[in-house]
Amino acid sequence: MEVCEHAVVHGSAAVAAAIDLYTRCSLRLLPLADDEAGAAVLELDLRDHGLTFSWPCARLHEALLTEEVAGAQEARPCSPDRMASIARLLEEHEIPEAKVWLSAGLSAFLFLYTSILGSDLPMGSGLGSSAAFCVSMSGALLTAAGMVAAVGGISSKGTGWELVGKDDLELVNQWAFQGEKIIHGKPSGIDNTVSTFGSMIKFKKGELTNLKSRNPIKMLITDTRVGRNTKALVAGVFERASRHSDAMASVFHAVNSISEEVSSLVELAANDEIAITSKEEKLAELMEMNQGLLQCMGVSHSSIETVLRTTLKFNLVSKLTGAGGGGCVLTLIPTLLSNLVLEKVIAELESQSFRCFIVEVGGQGFQVCQGGCSCFNGDVV
Ligand SMILES: Nc1ncnc2c1ncn2[C@@H]1O[C@H](COP(=O)(O)OP(=O)(O)OP(=O)(O)O)[C@@H](O)[C@H]1O
Ligand SMILES: C[C@@](O)(CCO)CC(=O)[O-]
Ligand SMILES: [Mg+2]
Numbered sequence: 001m002e003v004c005e006h007a008v009v010h011g012s013a014a015v016a017a018a019i020d021l022y023t024r025c026s027l028r029l030l031p032l033a034d035d036e037a038g039a040a041v042l043e044l045d046l047r048d049h050g051l052t053f054s055w056p057c058a059r060l061h062e063a064l065l066t067e068e069v070a071g072a073q074e075a076r077p078c079s080p081d082r083m084a085s086i087a088r089l090l091e092e093h094e095i096p097e098a099k100v101w102l103s104a105g106l107s108a109f110l111f112l113y114t115s116i117l118g119s120d121l122p123m124g125s126g127l128g129s130s131a132a133f134c135v136s137m138s139g140a141l142l143t144a145a146g147m148v149a150a151v152g153g154i155s156s157k158g159t160g161w162e163l164v165g166k167d168d169l170e171l172v173n174q175w176a177f178q179g180e181k182i183i184h185g186k187p188s189g190i191d192n193t194v195s196t197f198g199s200m201i202k203f204k205k206g207e208l209t210n211l212k213s214r215n216p217i218k219m220l221i222t223d224t225r226v227g228r229n230t231k232a233l234v235a236g237v238f239e240r241a242s243r244h245s246d247a248m249a250s251v252f253h254a255v256n257s258i259s260e261e262v263s264s265l266v267e268l269a270a271n272d273e274i275a276i277t278s279k280e281e282k283l284a285e286l287m288e289m290n291q292g293l294l295q296c297m298g299v300s301h302s303s304i305e306t307v308l309r310t311t312l313k314f315n316l317v318s319k320l321t322g323a324g325g326g327g328c329v330l331t332l333i334p335t336l337l338s339n340l341v342l343e344k345v346i347a348e349l350e351s352q353s354f355r356c357f358i359v360e361v362g363g364q365g366f367q368v369c370q371g372g373c374s375c376f377n378g379d380v381v
Contacts, residue, residue: 005322006237006297007255008188008203010248014255015211015262016190017200018363019219023132027140044109046102053093053106063089064114072116072147075174078182086110101229108134108179116141116175127221127321127328130230131191134179139164139172139196139366148172150368161367169196172366185231186238198365202263204256214269215276217283217361218333220311220345222318222354224303226326233323237297251296258286258293273336280334284317287332291319299324307331307354314345333358 008014040057063085078086086107095103108130116138142148148171150162164172176192190203202209241248265283270276291308294300304320307329311318318331333342346356 005190006234006294006299006324007252008190009186009234009237010241010252011205012252012256013202013204013259013263014188014190015200015202015259015266016194017211017213017217017361018194018198018365019127019221019359019361020363021127021357021359022363023129023136025133025136025140027144042113044106049099049102051096051099051102055089055110059089060110060114064110072142072145072175073171075171075178076115077178078111078115082111083107083182101227104183104231105130105133108182109137111182112137112141112175112179115178116147117145128191128195130183131176131180131187131195134176134183135172135192135195135366138175138179139368142168142172142175143368148368160369161364162369164366164368169366172196183231184234186234194365196366199362200266202259204259209263211263211266213266213362215279215335217266218335219359219361220316220331220333220342221321221357221359222307222329222331222349223357224301224307224326224329224354226301226303228301228323228325228327230323233299233325237299240298248297251293255290255293258290262286276335280332284332284334287319287330288317294320294324301326303354304329306352307349310348310352311345313348314341316345 005014041054042057042060043052043054045052064082089110090103090106093106095106112134139148148164148168151165152162173192173196176196177187177189180187180189180192188203189206190201193203193208194201197208197210200211200213202211241252262283265279265286268279270279291300300320301324303326304324308318311331316331316333316337318329321328321330331345342358349356
């Protein structure tokens with residue numbers, strides 16, 4: 001969940017939280033006999049999309065491992081030459097027309113794979129979804145490269161998932177940010193940061209502050225199913241900011257103030273029904289104001305407006321999340337809202353072909369499951 005997005009790219013504070021929807025990445029390194037090394041293949045299986053891509057490792061080596069090997073101790077950006085080589089590698093694949101947007105995620109994968117693991121391995125071996133994809137990929141690859149390790153401490157949910165130390169998380173986050181740059185162009189870093197560290201954070205100009213949410217916050221997420229592209233939307237806000245610099249500076253300033261208020265509010269302990277209700281009312285008001293400012297930035301959409309109108313009929317407040325332009329909308333679920341009303345809202349939204357999820361704010365960050373050598377991290381929306 002994110003409050004006050006877009007302005008964060010321009011230096012304003014924003015608040016983000018991980019939720020309990022996860023991106024899972026499973027990495028299998030198959031040992032090869034010496035005489036098989038030349039035939040090694042890197043295979044990427046995108047299960048949600050039913051697509052598999054493969055590249056002969058020798059081809060990757062020839063195209064991408066020509067730069068001096070720098071090691072993965074420090075994240076570095078993708079150079080223009082490397083980006084051009086990745087684009088050439090992708091041209092060799094027939095990506096179905098309807099899924100052409102996956103090419104950004106594939107580019108980030110090839111960059112992270114060859115930067116973190118490809119150089120050290122024998123040749124044998126993407127709701128903030130882009131950040132969740134980059135965090136899980138970077139984390140899995142850094143774990144396989146022996147640069148990130150579990151420190152024990154089983155996470156609250158499930159079996160076998162282990163926590164990772166702060167310095168290791170920092171490295172995962174830095175690499176994921178470089179991957180995000182390939183997908184987004186100019187990310188603020190908020191999505192990969194909350195995806196890596198989980199919980200709830202305030203983020204401003206690369207600096208994060210952990211927020212301790214004192215009361216549980218539940219949100220309804222409505223997926224409008226309208227496709228959009230964060231890179232294009234972020235670029236659109238930059239263009240509007242250059243056309244109306246004074247007005248937009250005031251918008252970003254207002255967003256910054258809203259983020260500061262939201263941060264103080266979530267950390268405020270509310271102990272009785274009245275206090276919780278008043279806290280939720282303030283949060284709802286701030287969300288409403290934030291949505292107005294996002295409209296000002298030009299990133300709302302008719303599908304988003306339909307969700308806003310539908311939830312307002314039930315006195316519920318909503319705002320777009322992520323880059324807008326379609327995508328998902330957040331609706332605050334007040335503690336005292338009856339299940340009956342919630343079911344009615346969901347039924348009405350789903351009758352308009354939207355898809356709903358109920359989430360609790362404050363999911364886990366990046367974790368490792370050694371058994372399958374797989375990793376997951378909390379998604380951000
Ligand atoms: N699980 C995944 N598998 C492959 N590629 C992915 C995956 N998740 C994300 N991607 C890549 O990220 C792109 C979506 O990134 P984009 O930043 O536009 O949306 P988002 O991250 O879901 O939303 P936002 O940035 O607004 O929070 C996809 O088109 C794809 O290239
Ligand atoms: C729109 C944006 O603020 C959030 C996307 O989830 C972009 C960013 O911060 O990188
Ligand atoms: Mg993204």
